[in-house]
Amino acid sequence: MREIDYTNYFWQDHNVRLRAIKEEDWEGCYISDFDTPARILLECAVELPPTQSGAKKFVEQNANFSSTNGRIMFTIENLNGESIGGINLNSIDERNGTFSIGIVIDKEYRGKGYGTSAMNILLKYAFLERRLHKFNDYVLEGNEGSARMMRKLGCVQEGVRREVAYVNGKYLDYILFGLTKDEFIEKRSEGSN
Incomplete structure (x- = not known):
């Protein structure tokens, strides 16, 4: 194949x-599922041990944008x-123009700006092509890296849903964040100055 520009x-x-x-991404998915602290922050639960067949099934169900669960799934590459x-991209509500995003960065690549x-x-x-209006998301209490990233993106902390996730014998809060299209555009224009 020719080189891509x-x-x-x-x-x-x-x-x-x-x-x-x-299809070949299954191995990376399988290996990353052993990072229990990261999986807890992503899924708000302790998952059962990962399996190769589970990783292969996940990839098979989501390869080439074939997901039928309303999520648009991407691999991030450096x-x-x-x-x-x-x-x-998930929880898309076309009528109200709202959406959410789920993200996970492999352990050895965190803290380098890749997630942002x-x-x-x-x-x-989402904002400039899909014409969506508002990004809504939450960060599990204790997930300082994701909270920092949300603030760096220009998201506003909109509240706290107290004690809604039961993980490892404790109830934890969801820290709610939001960002409107106008706030996103304003933040982008500040960055180009």
Whole structure:
């Protein structure tokens, strides 16, 4: 296959590239499922031990944007083409223009700005291509990295849902964040100055 010129590719920035999940991504999914602390922050629960067949089934159900559960699933790559995590657009409410995003960055790639970059790409798509109006999300209490990322993206902390997740013998809060299309555009214009 010819080499791809990514110069004007919508789905990348200076840090990351988003692409469809491929069948061969199952191994990365399987390995990342052993990061229990990250999985708890993502799923708000302790999951059963990962299985290779479970990882293969997940990839099979979501490869090439084939998901039937309303999620648009992507693999996040660094610009060297290494898979470093996943991101998805979900909870899309076309009538009210609201949506959410789920993201996970593999342990060895966290804290390098990859998550913020991937979020910005997907927010740009949701707001400027899908014409959605409001991003709503929550961070599980104690997930300081994701809370920092939300603030960096310009999200406003809108509240706290107290003691709604039971994890490891404790009830934890959801910290609620939101971002409107206008706030996103304003934040982007500040960054270009």
